[in-house]
Amino acid sequence: MITLEEVLSPENMREACRRVMANKGAAGGDGTTVRQLPAHFERHGASICAHIREGRYIPAAVRRVDIPKPNGGTRMLGIPTAQDRVIQQAIAQVLTEHFDPTFSEFSYGFRPGRSVRQAVEQAQRYIAEGYSCVVEMDLAKFFDTVNHDRLMSKLEKHIEDKMLLRLIRRYLRTGIMTEGMVQARDEGTPQGSPLSPILSLIVLDELDKYLEKRGLRFTRYADDNNVYVRSRRAGERVLENLIAFIEGTLKLRVNRGKSGVFRPNRAKFLGCTFVGTTGAPRAHPKSFGRLRDKLKDIFYCARGTSLRAAIARLNPVLRGWRQYFRRDERKGVFEELDIHIRRHLRKLIGIAWKNPRTRERNLIRRGIAPERAWKSSVNGRGAWWNSKALHMRQAFDNSFFKRTGLFSVLEMQ
DNA sequence: AACGGTACCAC
């Protein structure tokens, strides 16, 4: 039994409010910040709940923010007001409690107690069993294309409470605010709403049912779905049927650019590729490239500041990356990364010693961009710098990492 | 054990 009262219960609402505040997200269209939430609900909580119970509550339009995607293109976020985030979170908690146990064991994304790691391990298992072709499938603009009527009729099968259904439908229909103008919405669920992930799981549950009925081996993380088969021919056939099912009956669109039949070592699933007949997962080159860019950025920003400050920024990044890719058992990645870091350190210290930030400021004032300024200083470094560089190479031994507290990507466990 | 914070990754 899923009821509105369960959603609005004090414990559930308190937990929802706590979660939204812990996220420390930005304000929605009304400008109310998450810090103001306790006071806000103190004042308006009772009347908000009354409105919801009477079915008269209208959610505020979401604030539109466009952010860049890693591979180019933009992601349109829809940021609800802090108040609506609390209410949606409260609904999401109740829906998850009821629906999550009914979902497929091969669906891993957005689900409590399930991880990317498990999804990747499942892929590896299939490869090791000899399913050496993977049908990769990704949906185009997934959240933005969720069909309201299909979703609502699915919910109606499990929820009797008419007021709760009405509230969810209203959340689906909330407008999008772009520079003061409110735009109506008739499909999709906002990227940025706490409710969206669980709704998307309910939508794609049908896909899992479809795959299971056909006895196919799959592992799915949100809209990123892999089916493992023994031959390319079988893969082509599966992909064709899959596209027909998704576009025909689920009324979603397949992203053909990210879909296809591949050998595991050409595939990209959750930042990994797979090698050999055991399907050992490895960091995909693209993920490694992104880390390099980030390191470059940190070292660039650290110029003119202390080494200590650079290390403080660096450590969490290195820790995080290594823990995610620690199941990449070849040491090569981390050694390459280590060399990268040492090279950057050398440069950083070279600059820190040679030119205090006053020199850089002068260069900027003269209209030379910092990037160019650095290049010219490298070219004109001369014998003094070269002897320093040699010194540096010797300086970054293992004890350097110990002395400075810099996290070493090479140290295991 | 609980609670609080930071960071990384996936989508």
Add this chain to the structure above:
RNA sequence: GUUGUGGUACCGUU
């Protein structure tokens, strides 16, 4: 300025 779900790691308070 950038939201959300989920996972992980680290640090802190009693």
